[in-house]
Amino acid sequence: MENVGIAVIGAGYWGPNLVRNIAMSRTADLRWVCDLQLPLADRLASTFAGAAATDSVDRVLDDPEVQAVAIATPAWTHCDLAIRALRAGKHVLIEKPIAASVGDADKMLAVAAEEDRILMCDHTYCYTTAVQHIAAVIEQGDLGDILFVDSVRINLGLVQTDVNVLWDLAPHDLSILDYVLPEEHAVVGVAATGSDPIGAGQVCVGHMSLALGQSSSAHVHVNWLSPTKVRTMIIGGTKRTLVWDDLNPTQRISIFDRGVDLALGGDEELRHRSQVSYRIGDVVSPALRDTEALAGVIDELVAGVRGERRPRTDGAAGLRVLQILEASDQSLARGGVNIDVSLSYDAADKELVK
Amino acid sequence: MENVGIAVIGAGYWGPNLVRNIAMSRTADLRWVCDLQLPLADRLASTFAGAAATDSVDRVLDDPEVQAVAIATPAWTHCDLAIRALRAGKHVLIEKPIAASVGDADKMLAVAAEEDRILMCDHTYCYTTAVQHIAAVIEQGDLGDILFVDSVRINLGLVQTDVNVLWDLAPHDLSILDYVLPEEHAVVGVAATGSDPIGAGQVCVGHMSLALGQSSSAHVHVNWLSPTKVRTMIIGGTKRTLVWDDLNPTQRISIFDRGVDLALGGDEELRHRSQVSYRIGDVVSPALRDTEALAGVIDELVAGVRGERRPRTDGAAGLRVLQILEASDQSLARGGVNIDVSLSYDAADKELVK
């Protein structure tokens, strides 16, 4: 089968990673690197065979050898660029967040459907071996029913002037939850709190308490003000508890074979009596290969372009992340009170995915 | 100086630890172990020279050699027992939480003042070398201004029928914050969320977002449903960030010599520009002795009884913890909205402490 021709738009922070992974893929060909700052594009393109640099999006979209475009520009440019590319008949891979607003994302999804093109979100973490493993573990029922999720992402990222920390970092956590949790545990409510202790004009420390389906809950802590890096997610189930520590390469995932059971009956006369019994068992750390997640993203894009399967992180996934972020804005504005959310699931789409 | 005679009331979960530490102290003498279940008391007392067992609180309070009473019974009995002991002229050390309600705690503080006796809370964690070190580091200004605190306490503790997880576990975190943070960062608001995914009839997974003075914030995550144990506290400051991992005995405290500075000025034309600069430096882990915190509690009680100093975890500290817990109940009942709090600080008391 022929390789898929891909152009990268945006040679800034994330673009070079896309460029390298496309160039080194065995199923994709890097055709263009496009950036308004031509020297940036040039420097990236010149290393790889068959790639050219340009500062013109039109030139990229006019090239019939370009089947897909990977967009790594600021969020506020996503809607316009993606729609142009889709209208030009190109498939689109887009950085998170998919757009600056739910309204924009809706438009993008509509155009993609109209043009029958792939609109895929680069939810990179979903393609790590860790998240792939977590998804499999949950789908197989190894954790039992999901009780709670706790995610901490204290990043080295920079304070932004145009978005708060929830918009900047929580898309990672929200896209992972979207990917690994079954639909019955979808987010149904958001309560968000935040603080700006340095007077940056944006919430810099943020907390989201997410009500999930079936009385379970998730919590996301994101934080710009701690150069100390923490990347952990704990997923508690009735059968087992999973701990993912992304900064521990020798043991990223630990599955505690320990369960919690609600004891039935019980002696009403005694106070302070436990209603719950615990089972204390071993801890298992699966062997995970150490691969670059972005290579998996490119493989998924190629598979989508070739019609082999719908991308697992599609436009609808990107839209749901935005719906939660917009609800968090409302909660922040109203003192942290819970805001009900009803996410967009498209039954037909989900079916296609599986 | 003569040793201080102490009786322990309550031989259940925590009592044996008090008994052992008092018996092995060089400045205290264990006189009585008192429990309604006499065999429990007897077994504890029989190991140590000079200690007797009883099931009668009156007998303990009648003994003139008993100068102080350590109470380790359920919270709802604290108010009555403490007031009886104080009225009998005994000093009192009491388990957390100090009482079942702010009203009860107020009464206990009033009686202690009236009788001029010590009312000390056994906020054990405050006497660990880790918390002592954290308090010193903050007082010396090593962290700079406090920006945020994040505390996670996922405990092996049991689901209770009469209190939720916030009342059960968060007193530890709240008492530590009370101990280490300067008064200008006192709690001024509480927003709490919680879930009960197993139908236990109580919130089993709880989150508290605490607004602190000077726009800083703290967050406390407590959880009964994860047999996986996590005990970490991150304290971020303008100069340095401190991470306390209580389950890592070889490196409990790490101080990241990394700061965050808000850049002044800045180019208005550019979007996505960072306003903040980071300084990336080394990590320092202080050498901490490994001592038993409860021995420090007993030393503090003895020092109080001897009039050397007011206990650093006094009744007022216990009261403030209760004030926050009651506010969390209100927030939970109102969908997680922030509840303003005004803690009881007694200027005169604070002065005495220092």
Place this chain on the structure above:
Amino acid sequence: MENVGIAVIGAGYWGPNLVRNIAMSRTADLRWVCDLQLPLADRLASTFAGAAATDSVDRVLDDPEVQAVAIATPAWTHCDLAIRALRAGKHVLIEKPIAASVGDADKMLAVAAEEDRILMCDHTYCYTTAVQHIAAVIEQGDLGDILFVDSVRINLGLVQTDVNVLWDLAPHDLSILDYVLPEEHAVVGVAATGSDPIGAGQVCVGHMSLALGQSSSAHVHVNWLSPTKVRTMIIGGTKRTLVWDDLNPTQRISIFDRGVDLALGGDEELRHRSQVSYRIGDVVSPALRDTEALAGVIDELVAGVRGERRPRTDGAAGLRVLQILEASDQSLARGGVNIDVSLSYDAADKELVK
């Protein structure tokens, strides 16, 4: 059944731990604490009910209520004290190393046999839940055939003037190996190297390469000059590899489900071809209770005194440790060359143990 009366001789570094564990045991009674420095003995004895202090060994040995004596004095005094106690009809628990020489240990074993008394070595580590688990794992064949052992013990211990670091620290490692390895992997040769870079007059950094039965090997690294503490043992087998990190309380033991197989046949023409295939599987960390090992030592002594079973760390185990240490002295004196060793296993004894 009546409690076993025990006296402790030696109130220095280790004595207080013995005293506390005996006093708090439910099956033993602490009768005496004996030390030439009477105030030391007195301070220890005075805390516990029923215990007296003395500086006279005779007084201890004359007491008919003393059934067993725990000796925690310097190694060079062990032989004389143990033989006196055995001759007085007492059972003996003795600190490591069992004696200052193989000759002394032989005498002690002979007297114990003559008097039909228990002579037990306080190889404390063997009674930790970690070592108990390791022994069980190996006995069940979970590791397959043992291929190699690597033990590192970098201790906070002090430089001694009368013994080198191998004599001071390696007894821990050697007693553990003696406990967990099957007899077919017994030590058959010792090559030792050491250095004294600070001019202390003793080897301060020591390495022992132990040839074991069936072509397997063990290596022990002990070191006085590193205040950095490391306590790890790796045991590699054909089926699995076990890693014991004693300073990681949340995951002391990890069992890597990874095997090594020698491929049969193979293509002779190709150089650089692997003969071995690996199987990469998960890591399992067993749930271990956190108990005090010395309590298990006292239980074992009591069980021995009551005739329930022969102590698992008997005098013969202590003797074998000494035989290896004496061989290490010879190797050190001869430039590190391997010295053949033939350990004393007493078939009858072994039978009694099981």
Place this chain on the structure above:
Amino acid sequence: MENVGIAVIGAGYWGPNLVRNIAMSRTADLRWVCDLQLPLADRLASTFAGAAATDSVDRVLDDPEVQAVAIATPAWTHCDLAIRALRAGKHVLIEKPIAASVGDADKMLAVAAEEDRILMCDHTYCYTTAVQHIAAVIEQGDLGDILFVDSVRINLGLVQTDVNVLWDLAPHDLSILDYVLPEEHAVVGVAATGSDPIGAGQVCVGHMSLALGQSSSAHVHVNWLSPTKVRTMIIGGTKRTLVWDDLNPTQRISIFDRGVDLALGGDEELRHRSQVSYRIGDVVSPALRDTEALAGVIDELVAGVRGERRPRTDGAAGLRVLQILEASDQSLARGGVNIDVSLSYDAADKELVK
């Protein structure tokens, strides 16, 4: 300045890493990928602009645009290939070990000197930020006098038929020691032990005890039979102890501010008295950038070709590693006895380096 044209010979295990780092370097141009298996070479070359594939070494050496050749072929081919390249006027970067024997290495160094070309060893680890930091720490005297080194390298590498584990893995440790230790602590003796418990026909578990100058010592443990990966080096000094754990990316290096001092004088009458005093201080973990070491190797090669400086891991460094390996063979053959070593230091060379 013009970029340096480089060809890579050998497209097997390590070659692709060289190819990628040369292609992405801003100062080097990848000209050729050469391998007897042309498709391997072709696949590597086709990704990058300006690179061609060939199976002819002559073609590479005839190309005047090739200034340097990077050789990543089996060790037994190094001597011949390197000498051909040097005679053709090319600079040479060569994989470890530099050659199959000290005799071969001597020849290579002689030809390089004759032709006045760079002969550089790809001792990759020396260009990690960790080893660079260790070298700086030691040179600044932060550790005080070096007392001991302990290095453990348990690798996922494969059992080889033509070399034992010491030849396969220990070159990493030996090249690091050569790089970071001052010349007064150079290796002066080698005692090696090894075992082959799986009957592979080669030593699979190896230990080297290295006597260093000034009574210090180093120990290297290498092991093919443990799929469990360990990569630690402990360097103890009189002032501080450094621990390098290469598998802990968040804290690769920890420097324990703890010292050991030999106490002068002392009371002769007392046995068991410590001669040494310890100072227990904090632990510092330096902030290290996370860069790819091989990029540093290519930079060093380019700097050498341009005449800016002599490569810090030159042919003489590679020769010294071989001298130690050959001594280890002799020690293994003679039961582990220490073999004296006198390493080749070339004063003139050293001067040039600094």
